[in-house]
Amino acid sequence: MSTALWHPQAHMPTTLKERLVIASAQGVWLTTEDGQRLLDLPAGLWYANIGHGRERVAQAAARQLTTLETYHLFGIHANRPALDLAERLRALVPVRDASIIFTSGGSDSIDAACKLARRYWQQLARPTKTIVLSRDGGYHGLHGFGTSIAGLDFNRAGYGTDSLIPETARIPLMDLAGTRAEIERIGPDNIAALVAEPVVGTGGVHPPSDGYLAGLQALCREFGILLIADEVVTGFGRTGEWFAGHRWGIEPDLMTMAKGLTSGYLPLGAVAVSDRVAEPFMAGDDAPIFRHGITYAGHATACAVAMENLDIIEDENLVERVGTLEPVLAAAFGALTASPLVQEVRSVGLMAGVQLLPDVAADDVIRGCRQRGVLTRLLAANTLHVCPPFVITPDEIRFAADVMADALAERYAA
Template structure:
């Protein structure tokens, strides 16, 4: 039955209903569909199934927490123990010393929270003109109000009656530091509240940073009194071979956005780690201001218990280190694809993820469908690019299988 009520996200619904792929089971790096096919999950679902599918330990953590207390909100003076413990754990793990943590329901929530908070910060600093949030071309920061507004993918931002849902936004070149700084200088940074960036651009096509770009943009932000927001929704919790990409690229963020790998998708949960420069004023003194923001399910006790179990698995099984090892395995496996006549470019080596950009004359969606027919689940992201981002439990042979399957699929066109 194709005519079902579910409205898929980011979907052309007539196509999605006609070609719907229903996943029913998962085990490690593998999935089973409703028609009985077994598929290697080359995308870790939406970049998040880091510890693999079907972890009984994580399911039991959710069950035990629900039996005790499914959740209780964290508004006002209320809290629950899993939320308190997780916030402390993230503050210790994260790339910010002495930070505070606000919990959310996912990555898009974290983006909206951060964009509101940087504007609130400058209002309290007595600099109300600093409202503009700068992002990079081809960037993806979710699809909530602010995320839509700062999107570097035009098709995600357009179609709502204005150039940007929130008007105070600006996009800069994603890889050319000189051009980016020149544009910022011309615009005038007196109005800029923050620069937000992904250390490795994900949905925008899997682009690692050009040498010197991140460091240069960070130095500019520090010199011009602009906050730096690092979106680690995809890169956080091991995808780049360290717990956070900010460590790998020597970034010193004022805010760090987290989600996806925080629970490996076993529960919807996100977080924003906030440096003392921004957070301290809200914690100090009887006259401390309030940040009037919150979500019904922020600090959800069961989701936080799931996050603890997921982080335990990452640490005890050495999966972050495994991702670092598999980064080279994947880069070596996909490199021969660069010579295929139907491949425009292969991008790998900035973590355990890769993008294979197919030439414009061939639809990447058709190649992805052929991969599925051959037993490997991938999908197309920006610039006609096949996404490869497997779970950390994927074996070396399975990583190579992804690459050879893409090659075999391309050979059919």
């Protein structure tokens, strides 16, 4: 098999033996080049919220492409889809009077948010506030900052230092007392921001305990630390609210978005910046320039696709649908705890992690699911990924769980 394509996050010798080429998709179903039909249990990489193959989205992209494919946003320039989408996001996000920085995806958004957090404190003449905290088990993409703040140690390993950007540190995953102790050890005058996923995703799907996120926000406010909520996975309905911040009652200083913003139809990300953080850069002739930007930030066609995606979510009441399907998914996959190979099942909204015992060969279970018509993948801590598109039916949820149960039983019998 050809080595022309180097896959991301892949053990290439294995990939070259088992490459799975997806040829087409519709709704929650994928079709491979060799004709196999697979239920897309991970929604791609957490992104296919409205499902695959939407003609409305293709038509929206075509209309924009034949009008203005894009024009950059640097300096005084703008395009209408970017302006309209920024206003729409301001009205949706749980961030006060948000200004929107557009990016090309989640990793871009994390880099922009972390840079802005540091730049903000420099502008306020607080030069020692440079350290960015993140949680054990957290995942925030793989750009410079994302790699440096990774709470999954293997994503930081192999580059010659513990962190590409040295001013980073980890805090415990769900431990407010331990977080307070670490903040006090480092010194709040040295900390710029704390980045947290409301629901840990790649780290194994860990929903927050009761009161945890509110407590984390309170600590940030007590110590003068900017809270960056990473809603790249949870945003746009995944937890049964438009954003996890709504579900758990937090109002971050900055919030990162991507994935569900376009449901994967085109690459686009964003950072919602609160008025508090934006204000020093917005007012007065002597306001500084935030020297950050990427060529395709606010790409006109990507923004038009995002607008159509949001229209579909609203027209079809898909956020409410997630709330309706949440107990169906919890019951179907929760039943897998009956398997002697399963350590725990964690779920919230339309996302779950089926954690296998440490010595279970998860790849064998994944292959067993694939042979039976369900595609899943491995997350951290030997956890199987469950995060279907919002258009999945209750019967399809139960089918996917039954397939996983059969694959587990086959593995146990072996």
